[in-house]
Amino acid sequence: MRLWQNPASPFARKVRIVARETGLLPRIEEIAVMVSPVSPNADLAAHNPLVKIPALQMDDGKVIYDSTVICEYLDTLHTGVQVIPSDATRWEALRLQALCNGILEAAVLCRYEGFVRPEAYRWDGWVKGQFAKIRNGLDALASEAPAWGARFGIGQIGAACVLGYLDYRFANENWRSRAALASWYETVKDRASVVATMPA
Amino acid sequence: MRLWQNPASPFARKVRIVARETGLLPRIEEIAVMVSPVSPNADLAAHNPLVKIPALQMDDGKVIYDSTVICEYLDTLHTGVQVIPSDATRWEALRLQALCNGILEAAVLCRYEGFVRPEAYRWDGWVKGQFAKIRNGLDALASEAPAWGARFGIGQIGAACVLGYLDYRFANENWRSRAALASWYETVKDRASVVATMPA
Secondary structure, eight states, X not given: OEEEEOTTOHHHHHHHHHHHHTTOGGGOEEEEOOOBTTBOOHXXXXXXXXXXXXXXXXXXXXXXXXXXXXXXXXXXXXXXXXXXXXXXXXXXXXXXXXXXXXXXXXXXXXXXXXXTSOGGGOOHHHHHHHHHHHXXXXXXXXXXXXXXXXXXXXXXXXXXXXXXXXXXXXXXXXXXXXXXXXXXXXXXXXXXXXXXXXXX | OEEEEOTTOHHHHHHHHHHHHTTOGGGOEEEEOOOBTTBOOHHHHTTOTTOOSXXXXXXXXXXXXXXXXXXXXHTTSOSSSOSSOSSTTHHHHHHHXXXXXXXXXXXXXXXXXXXXXXXXXXXXXXXXXXXXXHHHHHHHHHHHGGGTTTOOSHHHHHHHHHHHHHHHHOTTSOGGGSHHHHHHHHHHTTSXXXXXXXXX
């Protein structure tokens, strides 16, 4: 399989952590591409009309996206612990993944506002609105984290990607003021899958 | 169950069409709320930290989101034709849903750019980049539509929401120039679920 990704993309990172947690990495070629909403990549565009990463070419040649679809697909290819449960806890896991995706979408929009959009067109009201979502989301993660225990499923993988992305792009955002979240992150940050995919 | 939604939201519409197609509407109270990225809604915020619609409160009181999670959950509550297949065609259906979600995300960002952001801070480069995704996506839908036949699963429901949203918010965008897509839409636009949820 071929995975279009970039080490800076938190959505691609989610897939790359799943690939490592499930032992599937040897079957996946990770192809690094640079994309932004205003500078598309021709190779990727031929496989994903949205020109977004991650995208995965399966062994049959077909391409799937987005990160949630790829993670669920990969989860069917191994016999270890499921990343996405099939039992009654599925909805809680998928909701937590969606919460993390939403925080990341808000953070990526803020990144674009500050680094892609020309300075004259930046609007503080937009960044404030997105940061309200980020901080409400972090409050929710902090309230939920104590119940996670040692579980490292799709929701927790998403949370690790959220916190890693904030450290990487918004180092001044003091998310560690939420003690429950900070202490949970300490329990996962040294996992091999997390270390190997840390944005540099 | 309670569904936070708004008739103008294409993501909420996806859920509302699924509720009608699967016969679940009598079990769902649809609650209309107004939200924008810069004016959150307190009732919704108490249930979804991202303050986004749609969000669904299940009968056990727990709340799930986003639209993809809600649609999959609803699909487990009925015994009719599955909206999201469980067989090998699942990945194609979920990829098509993700394509439609991506087109809608780009369109909604353009809507915010043109109607939420103050005029002085609007940037043509952003709208151009998002419209490239919308049009690439529409080209892909047009190339795929002839193979859909009479199927009206999650991917086709997403496509109907894309086309309805463009008519509603971007009526000058001539997506019907893609004949295959225009003729497919004619086959679904009069379905009861589509008519009942058409944004006005």
